[in-house]
Amino acid sequence: MKIYTVGGAVRDKVMGRPVHDVDYVVVGSTVEEMLSLGFKPVGKDFPVFLHPETKQEYALARTERKVAPGYKGFVFHASPDVTLEEDLLRRDLTINAMAMSEEGELIDPFGGKRDIEGKVLRHVSTAFSEDPVRILRLARFAARYTDFSVAPETMELMKNMVSSGEVDALVPERIWKELSQGLMEEKPSRMISVMHECGALARLFPEIEALWNVPQPEKYHPEIYAGLHTMLALDYSARKNYPLTVRFAVLLHDLGKGTTPSNQWPHHRAHEERGAPLVDNVCRRLHVSNMYRDIAVMTAREHGNIRRSSELRSKTAVMVLERCDAFRRPERFVDVINATECDLRGRKSDTVSFEDIPFPQRDYWMMILNAAKSIDAAAIIQSMDDASEEIPRALHNARVDAAADAVNAMRFGHIKKIEVGKKDAIP
Incomplete structure (x- = not known):
């Protein structure tokens, strides 16, 4: 029996990065031997064990064979x-x-x-081409290692995987898992860009793809295109x-712009109203939890109102709240x-630093x-019949x-004084 550290721990050590999770592969052993040494089995599809003292994972060296579509x-x-070489051969990237x-x-x-x-x-x-999850994993690594490029032959392989329909076998839960991890990396746009490049x-995410090459008014969006803005x-x-x-x-806030008829470009009137149901559809398709869905839908629907806060009547502002x-x-x-x-902030100009523009809307809305x-809601309720249908209206008016x-x-x-929402502000 020989034990080796494998995967991300080795990669991070070679890169000089902090090592977090450590995985081990065991060569030359059997399930019976591992059990006799006190290891606890946890793998459902293949033999993985927990060390009796450290509780770290140890997997028997293995090979794999593709027998059906999907991951x-x-x-x-x-x-x-x-x-060991046969075990390493089945892994996704050379760095892993x-x-x-x-x-x-x-x-x-x-x-x-x-x-x-x-x-x-x-x-x-x-x-690599046998497992469509690897496209998402590579895209996630591109978001983490921001100065790494994708090998041309690997990009070509991923394009072939897409065209063959392999990615269509991905289940919603796995797509969301990889996407949510990629969004938390250092430069999440790279995950989206790699996915865009390979198809x-x-x-x-056809709703996000639809934003590519869709123009916006240059006066407000010097970067021009809605996809680049996102x-x-x-x-x-x-x-x-x-x-x-x-x-x-943020990823989904402008989906409505992807549905603007081209004869109306570069303007996107009412894109907020058109975008909110698209966001809801994406979230339901991916089985995203209500917490993420609700905030994404509210952002798509209300971000224009929040930017233009001081132009709104108090009644409209309260309705937003x-x-x-x-x-x-x-x-x-x-x-x-x-x-x-x-x-x-998501705008690019050679003359204006959008990260330095004030954002007083936060203070205004708070x-x-x-x-x-x-307002004393309890007092308003007590002053009326508990069953009165007028209670919500009275609370709203107050x-x-x-x-x-x-x-x-x-x-x-x-x-x-809070200066916010001027009519010449960026929409």
């Missing part, structure tokens, strides 16, 4: 005669196909260290270290505001929200009055 269509073979012996010797049969030095993401073998984006906004959300709720909302359930769940509304900030929340008083106090200098 589940494999049978595995684990036996003492499977070599290295091992290290207990003595610290690097075993690198497929040039992983060379590709780390050359900053290249390259498939190990043509077996997977058009198959898995990528810039997404990377800004990563630089701000915003949570997944915000990053996912009510639609976002901001009085009960203010933390979600903060996520919507943060996603809207990313929308403002002022209105706090004012509307300050919130509108409180919001209007706060805006007037700001305008007349009783509280700090």
Whole structure:
């Protein structure tokens, strides 16, 4: 029996990055021997065990064979005669196909260290094409290792996988798992761009693909294209270290622009209203949890209103807060505001730094929200019949009055003035 460290732990050690999860492969052993040594079996499809003391994972060296479409269509073979090189051959990328012996010797049969030095993401073998999840994993690694390129032959292989329909076998839960991890990487736009280049984006996320090469008014969007704008906004959300709720909302916030008839370009009137149901459809298709779906839908529907806050009547502003359930769940509304900030920042110009433009809308909306929340709802309810159908209207009107008083106090200098939502502001 020989034990080797494999996968990400070796890759990160070679790259000089912090090592987190450590996986081991066991060569020359059997299930019976592992059990006799106190290892606990946990693998369903192939032999994986937990160390009796450290609880780390140890897998028997194995080979695999494709027998059906999709990422589940494999049978595995684990036996003492499977070599370390045969086990590494089944892995996705050369940088993940290295091992290290207990003595610290690097075993690198497929040039992983060379590709780390050359900053290249390259498939190990043509077996890469048998598992469509590997397209998403490679795209996620591109978002993590921002200075790595995809080997031309690997990109060509992924294009062939898409054209053959292999990616169509991916299940929603696995797509969401890889996407959600990729969005949390250093430069998430690279995941989307790699998927776009190989064609997977058009198959898995046609609503996002539809944004490519769709023009916007240059006066407000110097970067011109809606797809590029979304990528810039997404990377800004990563630089701000915003949570997944915000990053996912940013990714989907402008889907409505992909449905604008070309004879109306570069304008996209009412894209917010058109975009919200598209976002809902994407979330339902991927089985995304309500937390992510709700914030993404609210962002798509309301980001224009949030940017133009001071142009709105107090009644309309309160209606926005009510639609976002901001009085009960203010933390979600903060996520919507943060996603809207990313929308403002996600623009590129040679003369203007959009990251330096003020974003007073956050303070403005929090002022209105706090004012509307300050009303004594219990007193209003007690003053009416408990069963009265007028209670919601009375609460709404009281919130509108409180919001209007706060805006007037700001305008007349009783509280700090907030300059926001001018008509020549960026839409």
